Amino acid sequence: MKITPIAVSPDQILYEQVADRLQGLIADGTLEPGDRLPSIRKLREQLSVSTSTVLEAYRLLEDRGLIVPRPQSGYYVKQTALDRHQEPAETAPPQEASPVDISLAFQVMAKIRETDTVQLGAAIPALEYLPLTKLNRLMGKILRENPHLAHAYGSALGCLSLRSELAKRMLDAGCSVPPDRIIITNGAMEAIYLALQAITRPGDTIAIESPTYFGILEAMKMLQLKALALPTHPREGISLPHLEEALQKKQVRACLIITNFNNPIGSCMDDAKKKRLVELLNEYETPLIEDDVYGDIYFTGTRPKAIKAFDTENRVIYCSSVSKILSPGLRIGWCAGGRYGDRIVQIKSIINQSTAVPPQLAVAEFFANGGCDRHLRQLRHAYQTQMNRMLQAIGDYFPPDTRVTHPNGGHVLWLEMPAGFDSLQLYKEALAQKISIAPGVMFSVSGTYYQNCFRLNTAISWSPVVDRAMQTLGELAKKQL
Ligand SMILES: Cc1ncc(COP(=O)(O)O)c(C=O)c1O
Known part of the structure; x- marks a missing residue:
């Protein structure tokens, strides 16, 4: 496959531009899971960049959880779980102006902040990412x-x-x-x-x-x-x-x-x-x-x-x-x-x-x-890696008809389960197991719709405890369907 040269931008490091170009090809399906990426030599020649630029770009894509190296064979698009779930469609909230009624949010946030809980609820960065x-x-x-x-x-x-x-x-x-x-x-x-x-x-x-x-x-x-x-x-x-x-x-x-x-x-x-x-x-x-x-x-x-x-x-x-x-x-x-x-x-x-x-x-x-700029580069990298891990875990543990957003930044994911799903019930059952999530109703004007949705914070430090929490959430979600 031939990859067209990049219009080099002075605002961005070259290997990041190369990685972004390849990520774009993965996102639009030109490169599919299991496909082999161009060899380092080929990409170097096609894009007129150095070997180290290609190596850094591949390393970055590996960190982003999008490709894997195979010994003696090259780099391949991951059989990734990231694509296993579709994204939610455009929302359709009730379309009339109404007073706000979200008394639930205060109660939920008080619980979300309890320290012995796996904090997937509040959109708060884990402190180890901050300077x-x-x-x-x-x-x-x-x-x-x-x-x-x-x-x-x-x-x-x-x-x-x-x-x-x-x-x-x-x-x-x-x-x-x-x-x-x-x-x-x-x-x-x-x-x-x-x-x-x-x-x-x-x-x-x-x-x-x-x-x-x-x-x-x-x-x-x-x-x-x-x-x-x-x-x-x-x-x-x-x-x-x-x-x-x-x-x-x-x-x-x-x-x-x-x-x-x-x-x-x-x-x-x-x-x-x-x-x-x-x-x-x-x-x-x-x-x-x-x-x-x-x-x-x-x-x-x-x-x-x-x-x-x-x-x-x-x-x-x-x-x-x-x-x-x-x-x-x-x-x-x-x-x-x-x-x-x-x-x-x-x-x-x-x-x-x-x-x-x-x-x-x-x-x-x-x-x-x-x-600050170096800190922000590291932070973006860390947030993206964590988000990809979370998407991977959703792919591995959640019901197949889960829909999930794939944002290009930030540190939250929005999950939409089939109609009839009760994310408040999931919230209560998860909390009993010391895991917090933010139920969808908190994000609606009347505090009553988006019942089948919930939000997860991804700016956390990945660990076996978090992985187990995701597995538990997936199991609780499956039980409801
Ligand atoms: C979209 C958005 N705006 C504002 C805030 C609050 O920001 P601050 O803590 O700076 O008041 C948050 C915090 O989660 C947020 O997600």
Whole structure:
């Protein structure tokens, strides 16, 4: 087979580009399970790259769980379990705006956090993946060198050094936002909450993807907002025709989207769709809150752009945090509020004056001099490896008619079982065996649909205990069918 040369991108390491090209051929079925990959010599000649580039690319694909070496014979596409299960189709939530009712999420999350449980429920990165030693050292240094700093009020906007670093990092997401338009918050969740408060009144309707992160639903409930849950595809994201119809009917005050590698469904819109979405929202003068906490966790290619990158009228409020990549506990998030920024800072200063200063400085220093890009490369690799292991285990242990997402980034999987399956029952039975999962109803507006679905966190450290937990979950699932 002949593999066409790659258009070399300066933004990505060459062997990763070679690996991505081959992964694309595996994903689209050109290379099927059991097929032999081109020999190292052949690929080297076809792509005009060095032997070590091909070897590194094959090593990366092996780490990703996609190919296996056979002694004296070469590399083969794995008889992989990853493809054993189909992906869920586009969702079809009830299509009318309704108040949010998800009281269950609090109960479930309290259990999910218990420490003697295999934590497949909460979307929290295992701490061993995070640069804790470096961050702790930086915190110590900052406090030693500035003994009064932790005790003084900071500014509502946040520390300039962090805002400057974030402005640079946002360029990777295609956004050009000056540091003085960035507001530091206590995690992404505060940014989203402030954004909702700045642009809505009780009773307003917000268009959202469905399923969506229950933290967003909880915030909407607190603010007495209604949610219009729109059909969402596990790869392509929210349905624009449905959104357009709602905008035409003047039903929607704002839209809220988890742009890249949505939690829980994993979707990531392409650039053309992001651009079209902005055009649509501009046409109807409707603001968008964008939650991009997973944008840096992409498995192939380069960082996906933010919707904010296409924002020509400053209507997009970009929200993110370091919770999934550096530390959930430092509570460092931020938002770029566009035309709503001043109102957001005003509310922030009323609610809690400012975000604590030492964690801001530690994160700023880590971004500036802490080897952040190398850390992110390792993190992406680790997350992808764990996700592939989880997919493998689902293939090995779960019923054949299980459907599961195959996201290209992030660290959660969404599983859809046949109609009639009760994931709350699975949740209770699994918890009795010290395994947590997040039942699908937590991600629905009324807390009643997606009963046959559940979410698994994949940012865990794989071990025989986790493998056994997956086997147990598979057995419990089979018992119900
Ligand atoms: C999509 C999404 N947004 C926001 C958050 C919360 O982020 P933070 O901890 O920075 O408030 C999470 C956490 O799981 C999430 O998955």
